[in-house]
Structure formats: structure tokens, C-alpha cells
Amino acid sequence: MMFYPAINMDHRSLRLRTSKFGRSLKGKIIIDDRYALADYRLYVYQNREQLQQLETNILDAANMLYDIGRGLTDDASSRYHARDTAWRWTKHRRDENPTTTYSGLQDYLVTRLKKHDMKLQDRYSSFESPEREVIGRYIDWAEDTYLPDNWIGSLRLRMKSIPLFFYEAWYDTKEWSNPYRKAYDFLDGLFRDARRFYQQSYKLTQLQQYQQDVIYRINAELSEYYDAINLIRTLRRLYDQPYTNHDKPTAQEIDEMLFEMGMDDALPHWDPEVCQRCDGQGQLNQRRCSTCMGYGYHNPLRLYPVLYPGSYGRGKLYNLNLESQNPFLLFGNDDTYYRRGNTLRELPFPDDIDQLLDKAESINSRDD
Numbered sequence: 001m002m003f004y005p006a007i008n009m010d011h012r013s014l015r016l017r018t019s020k021f022g023r024s025l026k027g028k029i030i031i032d033d034r035y036a037l038a039d040y041r042l043y044v045y046q047n048r049e050q051l052q053q054l055e056t057n058i059l060d061a062a063n064m065l066y067d068i069g070r071g072l073t074d075d076a077s078s079r080y081h082a083r084d085t086a087w088r089w090t091k092h093r094r095d096e097n098p099t100t101t102y103s104g105l106q107d108y109l110v111t112r113l114k115k116h117d118m119k120l121q122d123r124y125s126s127f128e129s130p131e132r133e134v135i136g137r138y139i140d141w142a143e144d145t146y147l148p149d150n151w152i153g154s155l156r157l158r159m160k161s162i163p164l165f166f167y168e169a170w171y172d173t174k175e176w177s178n179p180y181r182k183a184y185d186f187l188d189g190l191f192r193d194a195r196r197f198y199q200q201s202y203k204l205t206q207l208q209q210y211q212q213d214v215i216y217r218i219n220a221e222l223s224e225y226y227d228a229i230n231l232i233r234t235l236r237r238l239y240d241q242p243y244t245n246h247d248k249p250t251a252q253e254i255d256e257m258l259f260e261m262g263m264d265d266a267l268p269h270w271d272p273e274v275c276q277r278c279d280g281q282g283q284l285n286q287r288r289c290s291t292c293m294g295y296g297y298h299n300p301l302r303l304y305p306v307l308y309p310g311s312y313g314r315g316k317l318y319n320l321n322l323e324s325q326n327p328f329l330l331f332g333n334d335d336t337y338y339r340r341g342n343t344l345r346e347l348p349f350p351d352d353i354d355q356l357l358d359k360a361e362s363i364n365s366r367d368d
Contacts, residue, residue, distance in 0.1 A: 069359030
């Protein structure tokens with residue numbers, strides 16, 4: 001009976017309270033509500049490079065899963081522009097109509113040829129069509145020929161395109177209604193599309209060579225991904241402007257997240273050194289306080305923006321608030337932040353990762 005209370009003990013809470021990090025939180029005195037979360041801002045400022053890298057890793061993992069989950073499509077190359085497409089994973093929320101995917105170059109050719117043949121069959125169901133006869137020969141060739149997703153498949157595709165070029169040029173002189181002209185016009189366009197498909201999907205084919213390992217590693221570390229996403233989302237909220245202040249995180253919420261992510265050192269301390277002349281308001285009688293320059297505090301590390309800007313211009317204000325800006329990834333150029341305004345890159349929720357992972361696993365198992 002004496003051990004009964006230990007059965008229901010919150011072991012995470014116990015580990016937190018007895019850790020060096022947990023002991024550093026005891027007896028903390030909050031001087032001003034405005035700076036209640038100042039120590040956490042200091043932690044983010046001191047570890048901003050590591051946290052930025054963690055945020056980048058989350059986005060990269062989401063984009064990788066999205067790329068795998070889409071498979072090989074006609075627009076595969078659009079996923080390999082510069083890093084300005086780092087938010088492309090969000091497109092999975094709008095992918096209501098599934099796009100046609102292909103397992104490789106040979107699958108692309110066979111699928112397109114058979115799809116066209118079925119249209120011709122519906123159109124000429126009552127009699128034999130010379131157009132279908134030509135398409136049928138190319139279907140047999142595409143099915144029986146070895147067309148790997150490398151230079152061999154590309155070379156064979158180009159070699160097959162040579163006689164096709166002459167056929168198309170010859171029948172191009174015939175009237176529009178000639179069925180052979182229609183067939184070779186389609187085939188000439190299809191082979192051009194196939195060469196473009198191979199060139200565009202080359203990087204994605206490389207990705208598929210190790211996608212199973214990617215899926216395995218993300219599955220193995222799924223809880224860590226969830227913890228990292230929730231931590232970054234919470235730390236971002238430290239920098240919400242006053243008009244969005246209703247969603248500020250609590251100290252207990254951040255403490256538990258940091259501890260789960262392996263935090264065991266004492267939390268750094270930031271003393272605002274509140275200005276006594278203006279009582280922390282940054283202004284006296286509607287004039288900017290000359291002692292604290294409008295900040296409302298004297299600490300030289302400016303973790304909070306100017307409280308009373310007064311006559312500061314936008315450029316001057318931007319420079320004064322550099323240290324207090326949100327350190328996480330933003331769209332746009334930093335040097336135009338105060339002119340154009342930047343927005344944070346959208347981070348996936350754990351549910352988004354689940355959906356992306358399910359789609360990637362489905363595509364991967366189907367390709368196998």
C-alpha cells in the first residue's frame with residue numbers, strides 16, 4: 001500500500017521538476033507582465049540558428065513526403081524550382097482530384113497510348129480504323145521494349161522517334177481527314193511529351209530510389225516530428241503583435257515542450273531593467289522618453305520592440321527593432337521587411353504529416 005501513490009505519478013512532471021531545467025524555474029519573479037516570457041525570448045535569440053534549422057528540417061520533410069506522394073506526373077519538374085517553393089506541401093490540402101501518376105517512362109508511354117486507343121475505339125466502334133492499327137503497333141512496341149528510367153530508355157525513345165519523324169513529315173502533306181496523318185501527328189506529339197517527361201522526372205526518379213528509407217525514418221521519428229512542430233509553433237507565438245496577443249503561449253506550455261525536446265540546462269535570464277523615468281511606458285506627456293529611447297527598458301539586448309516610437313521614421317524603427325523581430329523563416333527579403341511586410345512560412349500540423357505520410361506510403365507500396 002505504501003507504493004500505491006507512485007503508480008499514478010506523473011513521471012514527466014517529476015522528471016521536469018527534478019531536472020536542472022525544472023529547478024531553474026522555481027521561485028521566478030515576474031517584474032512586469034509585458035516581460036513575463038522574456039527568458040523564453042532570450043532562449044530563442046541565443047539558439048535561433050538551431051531553431052531555424054529545425055524549422056527548415058520540418059518543411060523539408062513535409063515537402064519530401066508531398067513529392068513522394070504525388071509520384072511521377074506530367075508536371076514533375078515544377079517541384080524542383082528553387083527553395084521559393086518551400087511551402088508546396090500545402091497543396092495536398094487542395095488535391096481533391098487525384099492526378100494521373102506514372103511509375104516511369106514505359107508506364108507513361110503505355111498509359112497514354114492505351115488511353116488514346118480507347119478513345120478511338122469508342123469513336124470507330126462499328127468498323128476497323130487505320131488509325132487504331134498504327135496506334136496498336138506502337139502499344140506493342142512500348143509494352144515489349146525494355147525502357148528503363150535512365151539513358152538507355154531515353155536513347156531507345158529517341159531512336160524510335162527517328163522513323164516516326166519521317167512518317168509524320170510524309171503524311172503531313174496529306175489532307176486533314178487522312179487517318180494516318182492523325183495517327184502520326186498524335187504519336188509525334190506523344191514522343192515529344194515522353195522525352196520532356198523523362199527530362200523533368202529525372203530528379204524525382206532519383207528520389208524514388210531512396211523514398212522507402214525516407215518513409216521509414218520519418219515513421220521511426222514520428223513523435224519527435226510532432227514535438228518539434230508543436231515547439232516551433234509555440235515559440236513563434238512569442239512574437240505575436242499585441243493585436244493577436246490572445247493566443248500567447250503560457251510558461252508552463254513552453255516548459256513542458258522544451259523539456260520533452262531534451263532541454264536540461266537552466267533557462268537563461270533576461271532582466272529588462274525597466275526605465276524608472278517613464279515607468280516603463282517609453283514616453284512622458286506624449287513625448288518619447290530620452291532616457292530609454294522609447295523602449296521602456298534599459299537592457300542593451302533589445303528583445304522587445306520600441307514601445308513608443310514617437311517621431312521615428314520607418315527605416316529607423318526597423319533598425320531599432322532588429323533584435324526583437326521574429327527569427328523564424330519569413331517570405332520576402334529581410335531588408336524590405338518594414339516596407340512590404342513579411343509573413344511566416346506555413347508549418348504543417350501533425351495531422352498534415354499523417355496525411356502526407358499515408359499518401360507517400362500508398363504510392364510507394366503501389367510502385368513496388
